Amino acid sequence: MAANASLTVEHLKRYFPVTVRRGLKTTKAVVKAVDDVSFAVGTGETLALVGESGCGKTTTAKLILALDRPTSGVIRLGDLDVQSVRGEDYRRYREQVQAVFQDPWSSLNPRMRVREIVSEPLVVNRRRPARETRARVAEVLDAVGLDPSHGDRFPHEFSGGQRQRIALASALASDPKLIILDEPVSSLDVSIRAQTMNLFRDLQGQLGVSYLLIVHDLAVARYMSDQVAVMYLGKIVEHASTEALFSEPLHPYTRALFAAALPSHPDIEREEIVLEGEVPSPIDPPSGCPFHPRCPLKIGAICETVVPQLLVGQGAGHPVACHLYPPEAGEGDSAEA
Numbered sequence: 001m002a003a004n005a006s007l008t009v010e011h012l013k014r015y016f017p018v019t020v021r022r023g024l025k026t027t028k029a030v031v032k033a034v035d036d037v038s039f040a041v042g043t044g045e046t047l048a049l050v051g052e053s054g055c056g057k058t059t060t061a062k063l064i065l066a067l068d069r070p071t072s073g074v075i076r077l078g079d080l081d082v083q084s085v086r087g088e089d090y091r092r093y094r095e096q097v098q099a100v101f102q103d104p105w106s107s108l109n110p111r112m113r114v115r116e117i118v119s120e121p122l123v124v125n126r127r128r129p130a131r132e133t134r135a136r137v138a139e140v141l142d143a144v145g146l147d148p149s150h151g152d153r154f155p156h157e158f159s160g161g162q163r164q165r166i167a168l169a170s171a172l173a174s175d176p177k178l179i180i181l182d183e184p185v186s187s188l189d190v191s192i193r194a195q196t197m198n199l200f201r202d203l204q205g206q207l208g209v210s211y212l213l214i215v216h217d218l219a220v221a222r223y224m225s226d227q228v229a230v231m232y233l234g235k236i237v238e239h240a241s242t243e244a245l246f247s248e249p250l251h252p253y254t255r256a257l258f259a260a261a262l263p264s265h266p267d268i269e270r271e272e273i274v275l276e277g278e279v280p281s282p283i284d285p286p287s288g289c290p291f292h293p294r295c296p297l298k299i300g301a302i303c304e305t306v307v308p309q310l311l312v313g314q315g316a317g318h319p320v321a322c323h324l325y326p327p328e329a330g331e332g333d334s335a336e337a
């Protein structure tokens with residue numbers, strides 16, 4: 001855990017009760033969308049959550065944004081615990097956690113002027129003098145490289161990259177501690193992705209804001225983040241500094257993601273490790289290691305019967321949940337599925 005953690009997440013769980021129909025029979029089941037997830041993001045740091053669709057990244061983000069309530073676990077931002085904040089503390093929490101979403105076409109209200117969009121987090125959470133709000137809007141528009149005099153325009157009058165800047169200005173307006181960046185450049189043209197990522201990084205350097213980056217593009221995770229957590233079926237299966245993960249990915253799932261990604265240069269050799277099949281249904285997850293039906297490096301019955309724990313095992317330099325890296329003697333007893 002980061003010593004100066006801005007965001008701390010401990011043993012976070014979000015289970016959804018569901019009813020499953022098979023023919024004429026119905027049974028109750030539980031979908032473990034987020035299952036015992038822990039991480040910390042330091043002040044001015046970026047943590048990337050990566051994984052395929054349905055792995056639990058977005059549910060985790062919703063819990064941190066207080067858009068949903070966890071089944072159990074802790075989410076702490078500075079001195080505020082999201083489970084127990086009420087009244088003024090709740091308003092403070094909502095101000096301090098903001099988000100920028102993937103698609104600036106749909107995330108910005110087309111009927112609102114830019115200055116109304118950017119000022120929304122200020123006026124929703126507390127009353128301020130109009131002059132103070134106007135000055136803050138002009139300040140953040142300028143910070144993201146937009147002309148403050150364009151505040152009277154509507155979103156459709158801007159390009160995709162400029163609209164993402166408007167979304168970032170709105171997120172920054174309340175001077176947050178944490179911004180959740182949900183696939184922030186994936187809908188942008190390749191030509192403006194780099195400058196948008198540089199803008200995020202530059203503002204982080206100036207303001208000390210922390211980012212939780214939800215992303216499937218490993219190149220974006222590498223460029224933007226300080227640490228990476230790889231999620232599969234609601235659990236973190238590998239967690240390391242960005243440098244360590246990209247120099248030596250350990251979990252077969254992480255290695256398969258790397259093998260499937262385009263190399264940055266055609267001469268770079270890649271590991272031949274093919275990810276087959278779909279992510280299993282979270283209603284009926286596999287026993288033992290949840291990745292075992294797709295794992296090309298499966299080592300036998302232990303993979304099908306024993307849940308691997310996320311720990312620094314033998315031969316690993318960082319936490320990984322895989323029986324290829326068994327715990328040191330006396331450490332991390334594994335649980336039966």
Ligand code: SF4
Pocket residue numbers: 251252253289290291292293295296297298299303308321322323324
């Ligand atoms: Fe593959 Fe076994 Fe490791 Fe799971 S525990 S990732 S099945 S080797």
